[in-house]
Amino acid sequence: MIIAVYGASSRLGQQFIDAATAAGHTLRLHYRAKPSEQVPEHATVIVGSLADPTAVREVLRGADAAVVMLGHKDDARVPYIAAATKLIVSTMKTLEQSRLVVVTSAMAGESSGNVGFTMKIRTMFARRSAHDGMMEDRDEQERYVRASHLSGWTVVKPAKLTEGADSERAQMDTTVSVGAGSQVSRAALARLLVQEITTPRFVQQAVFVAER
Ligand SMILES: NC(=O)c1ccc[n+]([C@@H]2O[C@H](COP(=O)([O-])OP(=O)(O)OC[C@H]3O[C@@H](n4cnc5c(N)ncnc54)[C@H](OP(=O)(O)O)[C@@H]3O)[C@@H](O)[C@H]2O)c1
Numbered sequence: 001m002i003i004a005v006y007g008a009s010s011r012l013g014q015q016f017i018d019a020a021t022a023a024g025h026t027l028r029l030h031y032r033a034k035p036s037e038q039v040p041e042h043a044t045v046i047v048g049s050l051a052d053p054t055a056v057r058e059v060l061r062g063a064d065a066a067v068v069m070l071g072h073k074d075d076a077r078v079p080y081i082a083a084a085t086k087l088i089v090s091t092m093k094t095l096e097q098s099r100l101v102v103v104t105s106a107m108a109g110e111s112s113g114n115v116g117f118t119m120k121i122r123t124m125f126a127r128r129s130a131h132d133g134m135m136e137d138r139d140e141q142e143r144y145v146r147a148s149h150l151s152g153w154t155v156v157k158p159a160k161l162t163e164g165a166d167s168e169r170a171q172m173d174t175t176v177s178v179g180a181g182s183q184v185s186r187a188a189l190a191r192l193l194v195q196e197i198t199t200p201r202f203v204q205q206a207v208f209v210a211e212r
Pocket of ligand 1: 007009010011012013031032033050068069070071072073080104105159160161186
């Protein structure tokens with residue numbers, strides 16, 4: 001498959017690139033600055049702003065699926081994720097593409113019964129300490145994807161991400177519970193993302209990810 005990757009420079013993105021390449025996929029990688037790290041031989045690198053429709057479109061060229069792994073820096077004050085996601089979605093519609101996997105957070109958007117009491121408290125504090133508009137940016141991203149009318153969207157909401165090794169204990173499902181102590185390694189999440197893109201199980205659903 002050809003996979004368009006937004007957030008290629010993220011720590012999760014690096015793991016995703018490794019996992020997707022090992023699985024034989026061809027990647028179109030978006031960076032906002034020339035990457036300092038080595039990219040796989042057959043990957044295409046597109047450097048540009050996520051506000052630039054030409055750059056966003058070029059990443060999607062010929063893609064069978066797109067994955068979004070964008071985050072905020074700790075000191076970020078300017079929301080950009082919802083707007084970038086909207087541009088990606090509208091460009092996908094123009095290109096008649098539909099498979100979109102978006103990584104957000106267990107702390108953002110709708111949580112239904114998946115988030116335990118302690119995690120709700122932690123989320124409340126995180127929302128209080130976040131700079132204005134940052135959590136709302138994530139909420140809006142999720143709302144937008146859910147309402148996008150793309151036939152192939154999936155929202156992925158992980159617990160705290162770690163640099164640990166891949167583990168079979170990592171679970172991705174609509175029923176996974178996330179507590180304040182829950183975590184999952186970026187390596188395991190990357191593997192699960194590649195799996196979901198290759199063999200979709202959660203189309204038009206939001207899933208939580210954590211280690212058992
Ligand atoms: N960290 C956690 O514990 C945690 C928990 C749950 C969910 N998540 C989510 O999982 C995903 C990956 O997390 P991560 O910790 O691996 O990410 P990360 O290493 O912090 O990388 C963040 C990514 O967002 C990009 N980015 C940041 N500000 C930007 C801006 N203003 N304009 C364009 N791009 C910008 C970065 O690009 P540059 O390299 O160019 O700055 C980078 O590709 C994110 O969606 C994150 O919110 C994280």
